[in-house]
Amino acid sequence: MQFLQFLMVFLGGGLGSCSRYFVSQVISNELELKSTFPLATLTVNLVGCFIIGIFIGLIERFQLHPNWTLLLATGFCGGFTTFSSFSYENHLLLKNNEYLLGLSYTLISLFWGFAATFLAIFMVRRF
Numbered sequence: 001m002q003f004l005q006f007l008m009v010f011l012g013g014g015l016g017s018c019s020r021y022f023v024s025q026v027i028s029n030e031l032e033l034k035s036t037f038p039l040a041t042l043t044v045n046l047v048g049c050f051i052i053g054i055f056i057g058l059i060e061r062f063q064l065h066p067n068w069t070l071l072l073a074t075g076f077c078g079g080f081t082t083f084s085s086f087s088y089e090n091h092l093l094l095k096n097n098e099y100l101l102g103l104s105y106t107l108i109s110l111f112w113g114f115a116a117t118f119l120a121i122f123m124v125r126r127f
Contacts, residue, residue, distance in 0.1 A: 008067050012075015020080045038089040041082050048081035049113040053120025
């Protein structure tokens, strides 16, 4: 891998991770939500799916250099979205016999995540 490509992923990933932490803190602390439902992670995943749709749509529409994909999609969105946390939180919900919350969380994440990505790509291509 070339150094510039590695650097793009590194920078994007760092920015994405910091952004994820910020959004999670705002939702968890500022809104003072007290619930076992992982709203912060769900929000980050849905927003991340929408953002990656915008990035991919713009990159395809304007035929940008592949390094933009590395910076924005692989790096930023890879650092921002939290599907590893999603998996672990589902494990915790099931472990704590929160079956309905676990199922709801999974279905909402998958359906609306896909919908957000497709909507963003459609919007970028059309407008």
